Each structure stands twice: as structure tokens, then as C-alpha cells.
Amino acid sequence: MAGRGQIVPELDRLAGALAEQMAGRGDWPSRSPWIRAAMEALPRHLFAPDLLYHWDGRAYVPVDRRTDPDGWTRLVYADPDTAAVPQVTNGLPSSSLSCAAVVADMLDSLLLEPGQRVLELGTGTGWNAALLARRAGHGRVASVEVDEGLAGAARERVEAAGTPVDVRVADGALGLPEGAPYDRVIATYAVPRVPWTWVEQCAPGGRIVFPWGPLGHVALTVAPDGRSASGRVQGLAQFMSARGAEDRARDYAAVRGTGPADGERPVHRDLTPLHEGYGLRFALRVAVPGLRLTTAVDEDGVNAWLHDGHGSWASLTAEPDGTTTARRGGPRRLADEVEHAWDRWRALGSPGPREYGMTVHQDRQYVWCLDPATGPRWPVGDGAPAQPRPAH
Structure with a gap:
């Protein structure tokens, strides 16, 4: 079995290879060069827990970094379009380390500028929150996560990465009213309808990016009077649903x-x-x-x-x-x-x-x-x- 020290150089190599693969496919947004720089500074393996899950054709089976480092590495760096699964509940994924191409696309849609205040809904592993914090700046990002265990682990990861985020345990549908208004709001899980709290807590002229149902992500701009928000479909990837609102059909x-x-x-x-x-x-x-x-x-x-x-x-x-x-x-x-x-x-x-x-x-x-x-x-x-x- 390879030791942890032995696989770190390999992980760094794979992170670089992923970045080059995305460049070859045109995945890096030209208007947001900060995204590639942030992902290279904060590679996804820093935010992947030691236990991931792999679909074997019948069920999700655990892959432990400590006993199967090669298998774990393959899950973290499968390709730009594949997410890693760090948590399974009742046989179905209940959290994910999102695929790099989608993360880049959604961050580009957010049009985030340094110094802006950001609310993230769905902390997950903390990777997206760390990327946001690297762009927005210290103390500018708050993130809510309904799962207390995920929130605690994500808080430790973003702090270890030098990108502290105010991680709270809360229902994303309620947002985080004490920090409002935010310049940007971004959700990392799919919703069939937009909670009005997201619009209320976003400043006029602010931007809200979220995955809509199974159809892709949308970017809304809040109207000057704050009474509505409107915008177009930006990308077509599918996302996990809100916790407790997984597809019960x-x-x-x-x-x-x-x-x-x-x-x-x-x-x-x-x-x-x-x-x-x-x-x-x-x-x-x-x-x-x-x-x-x-x-x-x-x-x-x-x-x-x-x-x-x-x-x-x-x-x-x-x-x-x-x-x-x-x-x-x-x-x-x-x-x-x-x-x-x-x-x-x-x-x-x-x-x-x-x-x-x-x-x-x-x-x-x-x-x-x-x-x-x-x-x-x-x-x-x-x-x-x-x-x-x-x-x-």
C-alpha cells in the first residue's frame, strides 16, 4: 500500500493534469481567469475526505484512502465532468465533491468580484466555499450546511487551506438573514423553486446562481427595487437535490x-x-x-x-x-x-x-x-x- 506521503506528489500531478485537460477542452472561462488560479492553489484533493464512494453497478461501495489510495485518487481525479461522492444516505448520494468543470462554470456565472459579500447554500466538502473566499477575500463568505457533520469537517478544511469561511449549520432554504444583504448568493444543490429568502437576502443588482431541478443552473439578477429577480439558463449539468427533498418520485x-x-x-x-x-x-x-x-x-x-x-x-x-x-x-x-x-x-x-x-x-x-x-x-x-x- 502506498503511504500518504507517497501519493501527495501524484495528487499534485493529477491536479495539474486536470487543469490542462480543462484548458484543452475550453473549460476555463476567459472572463474569469481567477477561477483556474484558485483551483490550482486549492486543488480538490485537499477537500476530499478519506472515505469516498464508488458505484459498482449495483450499489455505492466505500473506498478508503488509507487502505486503497489508488482507488481513492481515481475517484477524486476521474475527469473534469465526474463528481466524487463523500456521503451516501439510504443508498443514495447525499453530498458530493462537484466535478471541476461545473464548479468553474457556476463560479463564472456568479461574476464575483473581490470584496463582495457572498452567501453559499450547501457547504458540502468546503471546496467551493474556499474558492469563493480566495476570490472575495477574508471574512467575505458565509456558508450554510444542514448536515452538522459535513459543516464541521468543511470548517476545518477551509481553515487549513488558509481561506476561512463563516460556516453555519442551518437550512439553506432559510439563507442566513443576519448577514444580509449579500452581493452574491450561490447554491450548490438543486431546487425546484427558488426560496424567496434568497432574493430577499441578496442586494438589489446582486446575482443569484443556483441549479434548477434537473435542468441546469440559472443566474438571476435582483431588480433595483428588490421585488423580483430574473435571468437566463447558464449551464446544463445536473445537481443533487436539497437534503430532505431528494427525488421522492x-x-x-x-x-x-x-x-x-x-x-x-x-x-x-x-x-x-x-x-x-x-x-x-x-x-x-x-x-x-x-x-x-x-x-x-x-x-x-x-x-x-x-x-x-x-x-x-x-x-x-x-x-x-x-x-x-x-x-x-x-x-x-x-x-x-x-x-x-x-x-x-x-x-x-x-x-x-x-x-x-x-x-x-x-x-x-x-x-x-x-x-x-x-x-x-x-x-x-x-x-x-x-x-x-x-x-x-
């Missing part, structure tokens, strides 16, 4: 059950874009709240399975004769909703994900497309069916 098999379908009909369109087009899939997730979509290709063509995590499902099955059949069950007609949203998206000119944005008010929030004032809108809800509304 049932999977397709549980929603489908074993009973007969409530009905079926032919599908008169090529499903290839549904399988290959991320822009279309993004648009459908916006327009059909609660939609879970899986596709696969077999010898007959593209197949799709839709469900809402609760009680409605649909299957789009490629048949041997070259046709496609939609079968459904539950109160919603998900295949109809998807086809309607698909047609609407094409009528809009097939906009890409970054042509979508979000506006948040205290009593309502909605996603818009193309233009926040004149484009179509979809209310941000809890998964109930929604239809686009005209702007007003």
Missing part, C-alpha cells in the same frame, strides 16, 4: 404497475429527435412539469418511457412494422402533453436551453423562452400540468 416501473393500459393510439412522428436532441428534451422538461423521460433504441427503432413520478405514465413503442404505438395510464395524458409541447417548441424555432430563463417574484415564479417580457411562460410549480401563458 417513484420510478417508471412503480408508476406503470402491472395492469393493462388505459388506452393506446398511433404516434405519427419520428422519435429520433427525442432520443438525440438535448434541446428538445430540455424544452419538454420545462413545458411538461414533473416529466421523467427515458429513451432507448432497439432493432425496431426509438422507444420512450414517460412518467410523472406519481400516477401517470406513457410508453412510445417502436413496432416491428415500422410504426410507433403510444400506450398510457393514469389521469394525465403524458404522450399528448409531450407532443403538444414538442410542436410548440418547433413553432418557436426550436430554441436552445440558453434561450430560456426564469423570473422570480415573491408570490410567483415562471420560466420564459426567448424574451422575458414577450416570450411564452410556464409557471414553476410542483409537477402539476402546466400550459404556456402569454406574457403580460
